[in-house]
Amino acid sequence: MVNIKQLAEMIIKIASKKLSIQLVKGPLGVRGRCSDNQLIKEKLHWEPTTKLYDGLLKTYKWIEKQVKITRKIFSYIIYFQYTQ
Numbered sequence: 001m002v003n004i005k006q007l008a009e010m011i012i013k014i015a016s017k018k019l020s021i022q023l024v025k026g027p028l029g030v031r032g033r034c035s036d037n038q039l040i041k042e043k044l045h046w047e048p049t050t051k052l053y054d055g056l057l058k059t060y061k062w063i064e065k066q067v068k069i070t071r072k073i074f075s076y077i078i079y080f081q082y083t084q
Helices: 004-014 038-044 052-083
Strands: none
Touching: 004 052
């Protein structure tokens, strides 16, 4: 099981950022949620093949690429608006 702090640490590492994590007081709620994949494995004969870190890394890279593409598109739009 991964807690929020561990998840944040993974994302900070993937993003190559130097950030500090500040834990804030708040309602405790559920102490944790852990998926039991045994039932899905039994009924659907499926189990996850991607580790959490690897999935986060792949997702981060995809989002990073989409942001670059979007910035490029907007820079063209702005350029053409001012040159017309």
